[in-house]
Amino acid sequence: MSMLNDSSIEGESFSSSWKRTRSVVEASSQTKTNNNPTRDKSYQSIKKNSVEVQTEDLFDTYSNLPETVPSGLPEFLARVEPLVTKELRKNITSQAFNGYDVSWAAVHKAVSCVHTLQNVDFQKEQMECTGLSWNCVGSVIAAIYGRHDHEDWCTHKGAFCMWNIDRPHLNPGKPDFVMETPACMTSIAFHPTEPTLIAGGYFNGEVVVWNLGLDEDTQLAASDENSHREPVTQVQWIIDPKSRVIAKYHLVSVSSDGKMLRWQVPVRKQNLKLLDGFMLLGKNNVDVLKMKESEANREVGVTSVSFSPTDKSSFSLGSENGGIFLCSLNDTGTPITGSGIDSELMSLVTTP
Template identity: 40%
Template sequence: MFADRTAAGADVQSLWRSARSARCEAKTCQTGKISTVEAAAQSHTAQDAAVQTEQSKDAVQDFQQEVQVDYTGLLSFLQRVEDAVIKELNKNWKSHAFDGFEVNWTDQDETVLCLHTLSYPEAQDQNLQVTGVSWNATGSVIACSYGRLDNGDWSTEKSCVCTWNLDRRGLNPQHPDLVVDVPSSVMCLAFHPSQPSLIAGGLFSGELVVWDTSRTEDPVIWRTGMTDDTHTDPVYQVNWLPDTKHRKHARLLSVATDGKILVWREERDGRLALAEGFAIVAQQVPRSTRLKKAAWGEAAVGVTSLSFSHFDADVFVVGVEGGYSLRCSALAQAAALPRPGGSVPLRAPAELAFSPHAGPVYSVSCSPFHRQVPHVGHYQCLALRTDFSNSPWGCVQVPKKGNLALGTSRCSFTTGSGEAACWTMLHVGTRATLAPSLEHPVSYN
């Protein structure tokens, strides 16, 4: 298998004798004189003055003297109140007011207070569910989308988007400032990062709509419509992306369970046109995921969530159905497997597949503080991973129902059904730092 081998030698002829006879000339060059001017500046003259009070000699003498105590008067007071104090102590000893009370010195005080409880009675009458919550750029207006998460069939039931201005006087928690009727269930929504009146929403039908809350008559300003480029499955997430060519404009990114990640640009005629897109196809996913053999092929892998890296704008992590999370690159040039229709060819962005967990991935969020720490919310598990490692370096078990939302700040937040929990990343453990009781999905301002 291995053997010794002798390579042929190479000779280099010396030319130093001929180089000595070569003709050489020496020349010099000098740059022009650089003119310089010096000037000096000095601040105005300043003076300092100090003031100090003098300590009184009488005060020192009074402090050094011993305090005079009237022991006779103190004894008389104690004898006078003794009967009343003993009577109250006996009454407290016989009381059952604190029976069963145990002092827990280890629990921390919760600092989360419920300031407002907002609702829309008409949506409650239709048994609609809150599918998304978003704050506007000023942090004063909150919007929520209504739809259905428990109905897997196609439905034509109408839904709505409601907004409340929490800084407005006379706030009515049961009367939204604006109600936008939508012909299909709204699955997600997101405010524009700089224009407080623009809201983007993804519908159950796969369509994207942008509303302007300052226009009460006809708030719809852009929409994708039902074309060959539109998603064929419900849209689970929408994000606003900065437009590198036009700073005043922004692009929309949508994620759906049809496996497509699409980027849209606005047109003058009120349409959202497809600018570029990606597709997650099972055959082009790295084999480290160990998908079932039946899953390999041209089948689309449903995308449920996406998060961009805060350190590299071209890197993003997606969560897919089946418990997998993939590290992807926006610079990928490999073409995705062709599909019928579509005006823009889609690319395959997957570069690295993380080890799967049981249950679907509900939310993915890249940390703004650690370059290699994306957080992935699984069913009853919060996994902490690095960008280049297949296995997680930490996993927090959530004892109750699965996670529905996830965010990263100084602490990591995840929301489940009826509970929001907070963990500090300095001490990853099974116990949350803060766990207020909630009944609906939340969004952090």
Template identity: 35%
Template structure:
């Protein structure tokens, strides 16, 4: 039914391959044609200019050749002819002047050496126009105490006053609201905080009383007072100071008044007991070639300033309203030539040496904390005298004010720095390490005519300085590192100053 049969093969050529091949050959590249063009550079056109230097291959070529047309101007020639003599005269004068000797230009940014942190005041004292008469830091350096009174025409007022304290570390510090206000029946003339116990404050009053306040008490803050007796002072007290006694950690209170008596009190629990008494009598004062005074009778010497040496426990210094400056000894056994007035102790004559007399009452004395022989004194003559215990004449005297100086004090951290409070309202801070003896810084805050009556460096926070004024304010100033950080050669410079022999 079916059978094999062979037939010839038939080939059919592919038209698709031919059509594709022909199509590919006819198509062009699918990328666009790249076009290029030439453009000029965008650089800035430069030009060559000549320099003002001389060419090495030319000899004696002038740097500048003036334009002849400029010299032909008659107004320029007339101006030069008119001013040339005056200019030459001023140049010669400046070359001979010494006005800027020691002056160094500071091209850096000016840094303030002092800045005001707080301005403290008590509203009641402000209303009654009381003056800040004394300030003192407590032993921690956190609390500032100030006493109020009034100084009018050189006299102390007898009206009631205050003692106020502020804790600067307190979070809620209020400049117009004191942490503690103590009402005092008369003007406060002196304050001194205890060197070890932060709550104790010794004070001197216009009435002659010595008072110790305990600020830790919530009710009656008066811990002890002398009252009015034969042993107590009978004139205004100008200075009180805590004095270490023979028993370790025990302190007495040294007080001085304008009547010439200096008394040492022992604090026995809640009472003050007179331990030793001294009296300054003019005829018992030792003479020196430069003391400049004459002995007339046995009149008492009114004490207006007192300072204790921290280097020698037997030495203290006294300044008087007559300008006398005396070195005294606690161990003196010489009897004072004064009439007996019922005192429980016999008064001694402590003066052992006289320094050159000041021209007026002495308001302040302070011993250097860095040199055993140096101290400063100041008063109504406007001069600060830097003096040595070893000679009568000052080693250096500085004109600080044209009026009174109420207080002067060495810095507790810089051996060559001290500050002075003046009746003109300024506080001048001097740095003896400078070539110039001009003030390194000046505090002038306050109204015109308000005197700076007192100041106190903070021995713990040495960058703080408290200043009291007659406008009832106590300002706290922050000192920069230039005034508080000790330099490497300051002690040797201080030794050099102490070794100078005054002319």
């Protein structure tokens, strides 16, 4: 036991043949807060709402069939079914659209020219179309001819032509009806319900009504010495305000002489009967009417007239000086101007 003693031996060291000795250096740094400002901001979530929905029972809403069959329905179906079935079978075997190719991408214009109507014989005479009117059926269009370059009283011949556009062999260059008139025509209007009655006005102030159903002389009536003294600017058919049950039509004409005349059209050939008439006068409005002071109360030419479709006593007038007058007739038949240039309607004649 005495041979075992405590002892310490110094360790041996040797350097690595592949690992180099590392060197360590200590350093410190800091940021500058002057050039990098900071700020705080708070956020929160968006508020939301919840809504509950549910579908409806479509069968109960839209498919609620009646429990009982309506009276007369089986008889009606039994009566019309053979006719409907016959037409459907004809459509199946029809060759009407053979060779027709539908172009869904084609661009269609809103307005297209169907016919260009003209009277070739009038081209050499340099006559102008001064008015147009459709008949109440919509199959016939009437055109009147005259000239606007009058230096004095009219010495020309006018014309009245008609085309029936429903005819299968329509000739656009040749009217179906041509009538020569003693003067240039300035206005025309078919009757609202009678396709054979048509009214017109001349440059010389005369008003005429024709009945195209007559065999020989188609002129039914014409105005007398009470007519206009200047060109007739418009003729219009109006319902008699006193007519109660059956609509009775009168004829109204306006002219450059400032007059508005109402005529009764006879059943047989005779003159038109003047019922009443009015004249549009200026009232010292020199600037607007462009008149001298001494002529301030002279008549104002009327260019157009239009009656209300709902109120038989209301109408409007257009004048040569640009004024539009809203007028109405009272119980005595006297006109009352509502608005427009400072003018008035003066009664010329009133026939009971």
